[in-house]
Amino acid sequence: MIPFNKPYITGTEIDYLRQVLQEGKLSGNGLFTKKCQTYFETRFEISKSLLTTSCTDSLEMTAILSGICPGDEVIMPSYTFVSTALAFVRQGAVIRFIDSCDDHPNMDIEQIEPLINSKTKAIVPVHYAGVACDMDRINQIGKKYGILIIEDAAQAIDSYYNGKALGSLGDFGCFSFHDTKNIQCGEGGLLAINNEVYNDRAEIIWEKGTNRSAFFRGQIDKYGWVDTGSSFLPSELTAAFLLAQLESLELIQKKRKILWQTYDSNLSDLVKREWFTIPSIPDYATNNAHSFFIVCNSPKERTELIHYLREHNIAAAFHYQSLHQSVYYKDKHDSRILPNSDKFTNCLLRLPLYNDLGEVEINTICSIVYDFFKLIQKY
């Protein structure tokens, strides 16, 4: 069986984990946490970052920092992971979901401004598959109305918008190191704070509402409870594992991009024949090879293709039920229909992509995809 995903282990994780055990400092905000944060800050030009236990946690921190109150509104795409919305719903926000673009799951920026009103507090662009949303335009809208921009950069490590790292462009950027992402530590995340107004409060919220970080820096002589917050910081074990991964970023990315290109060159002929589409990448965006996906011409074809691949021992995956159609939110959504989001929900298919996958296996997967479309003889 070719699995859909297989978390990659670089081999140096174990050495760093051993170091943590030897040093005996296992709780968070230690040496390895600082090294991961410094890595991010220097490599991706982020002024302040905090390691978290998940991207969900990073998003929750931004919801607190934004001062979202019950009834406030947040604009985001419907085609995204639950956490993007959940983090704000927990603060009582009303989510105004917008549609995806016709030719890409990223949100259609034209739909943002008509939804803005006095209750709008934040816009959350999601860089789907690591492909940038048009951040200059989104930031302009944010400035014009005084609304915060929070990038869901969960899939977007080492991807760029006009040369600038995703996650470094909005007021906040939220990354994930879940084991399905390019760089992983099982469960983990990072909050990038690009608007320094929030630096101090972010640290307090991160450390259970205490000013413990300032205390450790010697800025105050005792620490205590000063704000709301939670335990958003991971242990040093997680950070040590993550540092090993970050230090292999270039190797990991190089391999993923080769695999992505192999899919692309194998399937481009079938795309020309319009058997399915592969979303285009805008000129301002890069491709970090987070995911290789095709969009089938009908839900039926996608279902049949998944089964056909499975019969041939290949696990392909689809994801994201439009959140405006979800059990939890459909009654709270207004009446707008979001057809592109529904199209990607029903027709998008992700093919296996992970570091230990070989080019030979990709050739096999592509020829089975080809066989399927020949077999249904529709084309």
Ligand SMILES: *Cc1c(COP(=O)(O)O)cnc(C)c1O
């Ligand atoms: C993976 C993902 C998340 C959640 O990340 P966790 O680290 O698992 O909390 C949020 N948003 C998007 C777009 C994701 O892909």
